[in-house]
Amino acid sequence: MGKHANLGPSSASRWLNCPGSVALCATVPEEPSSEYADEGTFAHDIAERAIRAVRDEGFATDVALDNLIGTESRCGRFQVDPAMAGHLKWYVRRCEELLAHADIALVESRVEVIPGKVWGTADFICVVGDALMVDDLKYGAGLAVSPIDNPQLKIYGLGAVERLRTTEPKIYEKLKSVRLGISQPRCPGGGGDYHLELAELLAWKEEVLLPGVAATEDPEAPLAAGEWCRFCPARATCPALREKALEAAQGAFSDVKALEPAAEPPSVEGLSVDQLGKALAAIPAVKTWIAAIDEHAYKLANRGVAIPGFKVVRKRSVRKWRDPEEAAELLSFILPEGVSPHHAPKLLSPAQAEKLLDKNARGLLGVCITSPDTGTVLVSESDSRPAISAGEVFDVLESGDNENE
Numbered sequence: 359m360g361k362h363a364n365l366g367p368s369s370a371s372r373w374l375n376c377p378g379s380v381a382l383c384a385t386v387p388e389e390p391s392s393e394y395a396d397e398g399t400f401a402h403d404i405a406e407r408a409i410r411a412v413r414d415e416g417f418a419t420d421v422a423l424d425n426l427i428g429t430e431s432r433c434g435r436f437q438v439d440p441a442m443a444g445h446l447k448w449y450v451r452r453c454e455e456l457l458a459h460a461d462i463a464l465v466e467s468r469v470e471v472i473p474g475k476v477w478g479t480a481d482f483i484c485v486v487g488d489a490l491m492v493d494d495l496k497y498g499a500g501l502a503v504s505p506i507d508n509p510q511l512k513i514y515g516l517g518a519v520e521r522l523r524t525t526e527p528k529i530y531e532k533l534k535s536v537r538l539g540i541s542q543p544r545c546p547g548g549g550g551d552y553h554l555e556l557a558e559l560l561a562w563k564e565e566v567l568l569p570g571v572a573a574t575e576d577p578e579a580p581l582a583a584g585e586w587c588r589f590c591p592a593r594a595t596c597p598a599l600r601e602k603a604l605e606a607a608q609g610a611f612s613d614v615k616a617l618e619p620a621a622e623p624p625s626v627e628g629l630s631v632d633q634l635g636k637a638l639a640a641i642p643a644v645k646t647w648i649a650a651i652d653e654h655a656y657k658l659a660n661r662g663v664a665i666p667g668f669k670v671v672r673k674r675s676v677r678k679w680r681d682p683e684e685a686a687e688l689l690s691f692i693l694p695e696g697v698s699p700h701h702a703p704k705l706l707s708p709a710q711a712e713k714l715l716d717k718n719a720r721g722l723l724g725v726c727i728t729s730p731d732t733g734t735v736l737v738s739e740s741d742s743r744p745a746i747s748a749g750e751v752f753d754v755l756e757s758g759d760n761e762n763e
């Protein structure tokens with residue numbers, strides 16, 4: 359995960375399917391990176407250090423990662439804990455197995471397919487016999503990523519081939535096949551391997567990649583909405599996505615005219631199987647558009663723009679014990695005789711403990727309870743929570759947490 363090129367491999371699915379997105383995205387301000395993205399970058403840094411320790415210093419994967427437990431990110435927001443080390447072991451072990459037989463292995467290396475235009479940073483590349491192996495770490499847990507026909511991996515593969523051709527001609531000449539792999543340790547169902555012949559990969563470059571890149575350079579390049587819109591920086595303002603979402607919803611409910619302002623949405627039980635099929639097919643486009651509206655409105659509201667009927671409030675906080683051991687000790691003194699402070703196998707929650715205590719004893723719990731600040735959310739004005747001031751909004755934004763993300 360390095361710096362992103364204009365036509366970066368990680369967004370290849372978008373710009374190959376929607377060539378007009380490149381020009382449209384250039385008109386929107388750059389999005390600040392999210393907490394998830396920052397955590398992913400940190401995980402990549404740690405994995406890189408572990409692979410180098412395995413490759414260059416002969417450490418076993420488990421030892422290399424256990425040695426990194428406690429390492430903090432530069433921003434101080436993330437730390438390697440046993441869970442992160444465990445997830446990364448899964449990926450680094452795959453690399454370790456390949457390293458034992460590899461003729462060459464590159465970690466976090468820049469690969470270029472069209473100089474200055476299509477390039478990226480591949481997490482792990484190696485050559486074993488006549489096979490090129492490319493491995494990409496995905497630390498996200500929410501969206502399963504498949505390696506099958508994945509354009510990002512194909513670009514890394516092509517970049518690796520090009521790099522070997524120019525720097526390691528003897529190894530390059532032996533290449534016949536390619537394995538493109540994704541390790542997604544936190545997401546069941548994500549990751550896997552995709553095998554293809556080198557000739558197939560080179561044909562994809564000629565037939566898909568080069569025409570796709572040329573299409574992005576056409577000033578009349580069309581916009582085409584689809585599943586790739588999900589991470590498009592222009593999704594909040596894109597006319598093609600808005601049209602697709604409305605068309606999809608209208609198509610799904612055309613028989614019942616559900617989009618007329620005064621009409622009620624149809625009862626779900628009353629939909630025919632045909633209508634259900636159309637409604638289900640419309641969900642991805644409508645969801646992407648709705649999420650884009652939500653994010654855009656939240657950003658504007660946090661910049662002080664008044665959105666009629668809405669306000670920014672603090673998220674509801676779930677109370678928890680400051681120190682569970684201290685709370686268990688206090689509860690063992692004040693709970694009625696015979697009542698255990700544990701709701702097997704866990705300690706009672708603050709709310710459960712309060713139900714068992716009289717009013718006076720409840721007051722004693724205050725010192726043990728904390729209500730962590732979980733950020734803000736944009737809600738309807740009818741919500742009972744007080745609106746927070748512009749100054750408070752700024753503080754919360756600085757701390758980088760919001761429910762709308």
Ligand code: SF4
Binds near residue numbers: 592
């Ligand atoms: S939102 Fe979708 S259709 Fe619009 S520019 Fe982005 S990828 Fe293209």
